[in-house]
Every structure is written in C-alpha cells, then in structure tokens.
Amino acid sequence: MLEIKDLHANVEGKEILKGLNLKVNAGEIHAVMGPNGAGKSTLANIIAGKEEYEVTDGDILLNGDDIEELGPEERAHKGVFMSFQYPVEIPGVTVTNFMKTAINETRKAQGLEEMPAKDMLKKIREKSELLEIDRKFLSRSLNEGFSGGEKKRNEIFQMAMMEPKLAILDETDSGLDIDALRIVANGVNKLKSQDNAIIVITHYQRLLDYIVPDYVHVLYDGKIVKSGTKELALELEEKGYDWIKEEINA
Amino acid sequence: MELKEKLVSSFLAFENTVNVDAPIHDIRTQAIKIFEEKGFPTKKEEAWKYTSLNAVLKHDYSIFPKEENALEFKDVKKYFLYDLDTYKIVFIDGKYSSHLSETTHDKIDVCLMSSALTHDKYKAVIDNYFNKVARQDGLTSLNTAFSKEGAYIYIPKNKLADKPIQIIHFSTGKESAQMLQPRNLIVVEENSHVQIIERHQSLTDNPVFTNSVTEIYVDKRAHVDYYKIQNDNEQASLIDNTYIEQQAQSVASVHTFAFGGNITRNNLNFFQKGEGIDSILNGVTILEGKQHVDHNTLVHHTEPNCESHQDYKGIFDEKATGVFNGKIIVDKIAQKTNAFQSNNNILLSDKATINSKPQLEIFADDVKCSHGCTIGQLDENALFYMRSRGIGEKEARALLMYAFANNVLESVKIPQLKNRINKLIANKLGVDIGFDL
Known part of the structure; x- marks a missing residue:
C-alpha cells in the first residue's frame, strides 16, 4: 500500500527526516513511536x-505510484x-456541510x-452513532469551541465518513480521557479491514492497548531506528526512549 | 469645462423642466449655492483621504437624460430578484420605466419621486421629510439641487408592506458618459415594516457616475431592512449617500454587498432620535482588479438605551483597495448605549490594500462600546485541513471565504435574496458551490 524509501525532508530549511524507510501493506496496523522532535508529525x-514540507530526497509510493507531486x-x-493532531477550527462551516462537500468533491x-x-x-x-456523537454536534461549526476530545472524535468520524485506504492517526490519543479513548479506538477498529491500512503515530503506548498494532517502529532523529512487534511498545513504555538513544549513539 | 462648472451652469436649464414656484424649488436653489461653494470633495478632506474622485470627474458626462430608452425584461431579468414577488421601481438612464415597474397606491405608496414632488396629495409628507435628515455637504447638495426623480415609498402606520420593494437603476450606455442623481425618500410610520432591495446596473462599458441620495425615516417601533447590491462593472462609479433617522424602539438594518464597480463610496448615516433603538450596519465586500470601495459610516446615539451593530467583512484580491471608516458618536445623555463595530479583512494579494479606521467619540460614561479590526490572509492550516479531506484548493478557498462572510450572509432575511447573493459570490470566486451554509 505505502512504501517510503530513504525519505529526506526539510521544514523551513531544517532537515527533519534523514533517510526514513517504511513499508505498510494492506490489512496492517503500524505504530510509529518516538520522543518529541523525532519527526513523527512531519x-x-x-x-x-x-x-x-519539502522533500529533498527519496520516494513516497502509494500502491506503487509516486505521490510526491500530488x-x-x-x-x-x-x-x-490524516487525523490531525490539532484539528483546525472553521467557523461558519458545519460538520455536516463539510463532510458533504468533502465526500462529493472526492466522488x-x-x-x-x-x-x-x-x-x-x-x-x-450511522457513522456518528459509531463514534457516539450527538446529532446536534453535527450542525455546529467545524471544531469551533469543541473540546480536545470532541475534536479528536470528530476526526475519526471524518475518517469513518471518508473510508480511506490509508489512515494516519497523528497523536489521536492526546487530549483524550479514557472513555473517549475507548470510543475512538473502537471506531478505528470497526473501520479496519483487509483492504486498508492504518499508521498510528503516538508518543505513548496507551492507545496501543486498544488499537493493537502488527508492527511498532521507533522514529528517532529523522529515521526509523528500530522495528518490532507490539511488545516493543511495552518495552518503550517501561524503559522510555533513553536506552534507544544510547543504543544508536553507541 | 470642468464637471462642477458644467453642473452649476446647467441648473438654469434644469429649472426649465421643473415647477420653480413649488416650495421644494427653494430647497434646490439653496442647494446649488452650497454645491457651488463646496464643490466635490478632495483628498485633502479627512473623510476623503483614501478616495479620490479625480478620475471619475474627468469624463464629460451627459447630465440630463435626453430620451426614453427601453429595455426588454428578458434582457435584464438576471438583475432582478425574479423568483420573488416584489414591487419594482425601475429607472432606465434616470427615467422611470413603467414597463419594467410594478408600483402601488393601495394602502401604501410605492411610486415615483417625480409624482410625490408635484402632486398635492404628497405635499404634507414632502414638507415634513424631504431634505430634512440629509446633510448639507457638497455631494448631497448637488443631488438636492437636481432632485427630480427617484423612488418614493410611504408606509403609513400599522402597515406591513405586503412584499419587498426592488429599486433598480439601469444605464444603457446610449450616452458616451452619463451622470445620474436619483433621489429617494422612504417614510415608514409607527409599527410599520418594509424591506427594500436596491441595485445600480450599467449595461455597457461607457462610464457612469451616480450620485444617489436616500433619506429614510423610521418612526416608533417601525422596522426597515434595506439591502444594497453593488455589483456593477468597472466603468461605473457610485456615491451612495444614505441618511436614516430612527424614532424610539425602531429597528433599521442596512446590508451593503459591494462586489464590483470602479469607485464606490458609501456614506451611510444613522441618527437615533429616541430610546430603545437598534441600528444594524452589515457589509460584505469582495473586490478584485482595480476596484475601490469606501465604506464611511456614522452612527449618532443621541438618546439612552440604544444599540448599534456594525459588521463589515472585506476580501480584496489583485490591486483592489478598500476603506472602512466607522464613526460612532455617543452623546453625553445617551447612557447605556451598546455600540459595537467590527471590520475584518482578508487580503488575497500583496498588492491589495485596506485602510480601516474606527472613530469613537464617546461623551457618556455608562456605555458599552467596542470596535475591532483585523487584516489577514486566508489561514493556510485551514486550507490544508480542507484539502486533506479531498476539497480542491479553489473550492477550499471559496469555502473559507464564505465561512468568513457567513454571519453577515446569515442575517439576510429574504431567502431568495440570500440565495442570489450566494450565487453572486460563487460566480465571483469562479466556483460551483454545491453546499449551502
């Protein structure tokens, strides 16, 4: 589905990604973890x-096609x-109208x-029930005055509406209490199928108790420095990131 | 000959076309003297600092409509709100078109200024209201001097105008350059209600210069909603002088949709003369090319417990320029005034300009007055967010601009008009919008 080869990228002239490789197949869930500033959101x-964000080298292939120019x-x-870490408030556009426009433009x-x-x-x-979203909520301006948790739930609602092939959840767990986390994770799990793939980007292991990854990658200093199964996430939770840093720098 | 001299010397010829014995003619004679003395405003005047009329005044305008020009409804239908039953007062090159109009004298008067100025039946209203609230500045006086034709609307007390009224001014371009000076009088008595939509439309690229004066009296508990659609071509300039006097507990709103024209100047003045009054001034400006719009507003609070609400949104692209100059005066006696003013602007190009200037003169100490002005660009994060959901860049920009203007659009009370304005905006932005906000 997605293949990233030796990706280098700059933000405002500063190199953030320094040769990143990642391969995600249909039907898989990948978690990308790492300390702050490692380049996860980038x-x-x-x-x-x-x-x-300027790609200076490398390829991003989606089903074999280079998507860099798109x-x-x-x-x-x-x-x-992408489920945004910080969803943008858009006063004057209701959730419903936004989704109608998004779906029809895509169609x-x-x-x-x-x-x-x-x-x-x-x-x-259907999808608002899946995310336990109140109907009244849908006629409100997009993200305007939403709590952190409401924004994140709304992101996953949009994901449910758009039915993507490749979903990237960028720090979707931040700002969520445990109940909201369960609702969001439950929604994501229901949307998961053999035809789509999900990349979960997170700082903490917590979300991975609910959305169980097939693979876990550690992103550090612009590269994926370690990959493993879900046990790696537990190890990171227990030991933090320092031992990885030491391993790299050794 | 300069336009000013030409106008002053034309006054004698004008007098041959009107009854010089009518009392109103004394007002005209006074007015031409004031115009002769004051002339056209220049950039030296503070209120005209950002708007120059020089380029507008240089044309050799035909001042009086020479002949009656006809238009077929099918050719100009698109400028009407045709999907709505309305009264219509239509002028072609300054002359009344009975063919395109639909007036009434049934309980309310929706007719012509030329009738009102010449028939005894209207004498009392004219004596009471004509040229009373209008200021004596050069441009208004010029209009007063040549006042002869325009819309006359009289709603007696406890009457609801049964349908909205459209006032439309067409210029056919038969003259190589034409000056128009419509004069409107609208009197709405106690507890009455009327909705009015006004539009100026030039049909060719020949220059047109309109200097319009509208006086509106809103009596106790009366309610007036006035909508101005300014979507003219780039050779048409408009100076709109509107004066509104409100009595206790009345509500008056003016919406100005400035979507096109060469130079458009809106002098919009509200005078509150009682308690419990609400004045609403809303505007959406969307300009490109070298178009220029200057919104000059005044709200004068002279009694306690009144409100005013101003909300002007502007979107400027290419080399378009805009001015917002909003003056609020709160007299010492006008305690418990709530006066709000907001002017938000988006500049889409490096060469577009907006000058925004609030002027608050507050002499009372127990008031709530606020003003806010913003100038910015479209939010790039919001654009990325929308695009990442599959919405094309052009559509995403349009959606953001709609959203930006939305609260003003939402306050339009006539659904067909709101729909039309949405379409005008979509047209301007070059998008086919399948959503309604």
Whole structure:
C-alpha cells in the first residue's frame, strides 16, 4: 500500500527526516513511536501532502505510484487520510456541510455522481452513532469551541465518513480521557479491514492497548531506528526512549 | 469645462423642466449655492483621504437624460430578484420605466419621486421629510439641487408592506458618459415594516457616475431592512449617500454587498432620535482588479438605551483597495448605549490594500462600546485541513471565504435574496458551490 524509501525532508530549511524507510501493506496496523522532535508529525504531514514540507530526497509510493507531486486533495482522492493532531477550527462551516462537500468533491474526482442526500444522511447517522456523537454536534461549526476530545472524535468520524485506504492517526490519543479513548479506538477498529491500512503515530503506548498494532517502529532523529512487534511498545513504555538513544549513539 | 462648472451652469436649464414656484424649488436653489461653494470633495478632506474622485470627474458626462430608452425584461431579468414577488421601481438612464415597474397606491405608496414632488396629495409628507435628515455637504447638495426623480415609498402606520420593494437603476450606455442623481425618500410610520432591495446596473462599458441620495425615516417601533447590491462593472462609479433617522424602539438594518464597480463610496448615516433603538450596519465586500470601495459610516446615539451593530467583512484580491471608516458618536445623555463595530479583512494579494479606521467619540460614561479590526490572509492550516479531506484548493478557498462572510450572509432575511447573493459570490470566486451554509 505505502512504501517510503530513504525519505529526506526539510521544514523551513531544517532537515527533519534523514533517510526514513517504511513499508505498510494492506490489512496492517503500524505504530510509529518516538520522543518529541523525532519527526513523527512531519512524517504524517508529508504523507498527507502539506506543502510547507519539502522533500529533498527519496520516494513516497502509494500502491506503487509516486505521490510526491500530488496536492493534498489528490492524495485524499486516492484514499489517504490524516487525523490531525490539532484539528483546525472553521467557523461558519458545519460538520455536516463539510463532510458533504468533502465526500462529493472526492466522488467527483473519482468520476462518481454526487451521493444522494438520503444516502448521505444515512451514512452520517450511522457513522456518528459509531463514534457516539450527538446529532446536534453535527450542525455546529467545524471544531469551533469543541473540546480536545470532541475534536479528536470528530476526526475519526471524518475518517469513518471518508473510508480511506490509508489512515494516519497523528497523536489521536492526546487530549483524550479514557472513555473517549475507548470510543475512538473502537471506531478505528470497526473501520479496519483487509483492504486498508492504518499508521498510528503516538508518543505513548496507551492507545496501543486498544488499537493493537502488527508492527511498532521507533522514529528517532529523522529515521526509523528500530522495528518490532507490539511488545516493543511495552518495552518503550517501561524503559522510555533513553536506552534507544544510547543504543544508536553507541 | 470642468464637471462642477458644467453642473452649476446647467441648473438654469434644469429649472426649465421643473415647477420653480413649488416650495421644494427653494430647497434646490439653496442647494446649488452650497454645491457651488463646496464643490466635490478632495483628498485633502479627512473623510476623503483614501478616495479620490479625480478620475471619475474627468469624463464629460451627459447630465440630463435626453430620451426614453427601453429595455426588454428578458434582457435584464438576471438583475432582478425574479423568483420573488416584489414591487419594482425601475429607472432606465434616470427615467422611470413603467414597463419594467410594478408600483402601488393601495394602502401604501410605492411610486415615483417625480409624482410625490408635484402632486398635492404628497405635499404634507414632502414638507415634513424631504431634505430634512440629509446633510448639507457638497455631494448631497448637488443631488438636492437636481432632485427630480427617484423612488418614493410611504408606509403609513400599522402597515406591513405586503412584499419587498426592488429599486433598480439601469444605464444603457446610449450616452458616451452619463451622470445620474436619483433621489429617494422612504417614510415608514409607527409599527410599520418594509424591506427594500436596491441595485445600480450599467449595461455597457461607457462610464457612469451616480450620485444617489436616500433619506429614510423610521418612526416608533417601525422596522426597515434595506439591502444594497453593488455589483456593477468597472466603468461605473457610485456615491451612495444614505441618511436614516430612527424614532424610539425602531429597528433599521442596512446590508451593503459591494462586489464590483470602479469607485464606490458609501456614506451611510444613522441618527437615533429616541430610546430603545437598534441600528444594524452589515457589509460584505469582495473586490478584485482595480476596484475601490469606501465604506464611511456614522452612527449618532443621541438618546439612552440604544444599540448599534456594525459588521463589515472585506476580501480584496489583485490591486483592489478598500476603506472602512466607522464613526460612532455617543452623546453625553445617551447612557447605556451598546455600540459595537467590527471590520475584518482578508487580503488575497500583496498588492491589495485596506485602510480601516474606527472613530469613537464617546461623551457618556455608562456605555458599552467596542470596535475591532483585523487584516489577514486566508489561514493556510485551514486550507490544508480542507484539502486533506479531498476539497480542491479553489473550492477550499471559496469555502473559507464564505465561512468568513457567513454571519453577515446569515442575517439576510429574504431567502431568495440570500440565495442570489450566494450565487453572486460563487460566480465571483469562479466556483460551483454545491453546499449551502
């Protein structure tokens, strides 16, 4: 599904990613962990196509195609979705209208007809129930005045609506209490299938109790320095990141 | 000959076309003297610092409509709100078009200034209200001197105008350059209610210069909603002088949608003359090219317990320029005044300009007055967020601009008008918007 080869990337002239390799197949869940400043969010934003991030070397292949030249919307049309660490408030656009526009623009790009209003409403109802989102919430301005937890839940609601092939969850657990965490994780697990893949980016192991990864990678200083199974996450939780730093620097 | 001299010397010819024995003519004679003395405003005046009329005044305008020009409804239908039943007062090159209009004298008067100025039936209203709230500045006096035609709307007390009223001014471009000076009088008595939509439309690229004066009287507990659609072409300049006097517990709102024109100046003045009054001034400006809009507002609070709310949003692209100059005066007696003003702007290009200037003169000590002004760009993070959900860049920008103007658009009370304005915006932004906000 996704193959990243020797990726180097700059933000405002500073090199953040320094030769990152990652391969994610359909049906897999990968966790990317690492200390602050390692480049986790940069990786997520680069896959989603944020233009301030400059790829200086390497390739990002989605189903074999290089997506580097594609705008964020074109990547979304190909099934890439990022759950934002800091979802943006957009006063004046309701959650429902935002999703209608997003889905119909995506369908248009894929050569499909607009989704009939009835189907759209049905889908909105189903997916909002999955995330235990109150209906009233959907007619509010997108993210405006939402609590941290509400914003994150809303991100996963959008993921449920968009049904991406590749979902990147950027620090989705931050700002969530334990109940909200369960709801969000439950939603993500229900959306998981053999046809899609998920990359969970997190600082803490906590979320991985609920969204169980097939692989865990440690990102440090712009590279993936260690990969393993879910036990690696537990080890990181227990021992912190220092031993990895020592291992690298040794 | 300069336009000023041409206008002053044309006054004699104008007098041949009106009844010089009518009392109103004394007002005109006074007014031409004031104009002769004051002339057109220049950038030396503080209130005109950012707007120069020089380029507008250099054309050799035809001052009086020479002949009656006709238009077929099908050719100008798109400038009407045709999906809504309304009264219509339509002018073609300054002359009334009975063909395109729909007036009434049934319980309310929706008709012509030329009738009101010449028929005895209207004498009492004209004597009471004509040129009373209008200021005596050069431009207003110029209009007063040549006042002859325009819209006359009289809603007696306890009447609800049964449908909105459209006032539309067309310029056919038959003259190589044309000056128009419509004069409108709107009197809404106690407990009455009316909605008015005004539009100026030039049909060719020949220069048009409109100097319009509208006086509106809103009596006790009356309610007036006035919508101005300014979406003219780049050869049409408009100076809109609007004066509103409100009595106790009345509500008056003016929405100004400035979407196009060469130079557009809105002098919008509210005078509150009782307690419990609410004045609402909303505007959305979206300009590109070299268009220029200057919103000059005044709200004068002279009695206690009144409110005013101003909300102007501006989006400027290319070399467009904008001015917002909002003056609020709160007299010493006007305690418990709530006066709010906000002016938010987005500049889409490095060459676009906005000058925003609040002017608060507050002489009472127990008031709530606030003003806020912002100038910024479209939020790049918000654009990325929307694009990452599959929304194209152009659509995402449009959606953000709609969202930016949304609270003003939402306050439009006529659904068909709101719909039309949404379409005008979508057209301007070059998007086909499948959403409604």
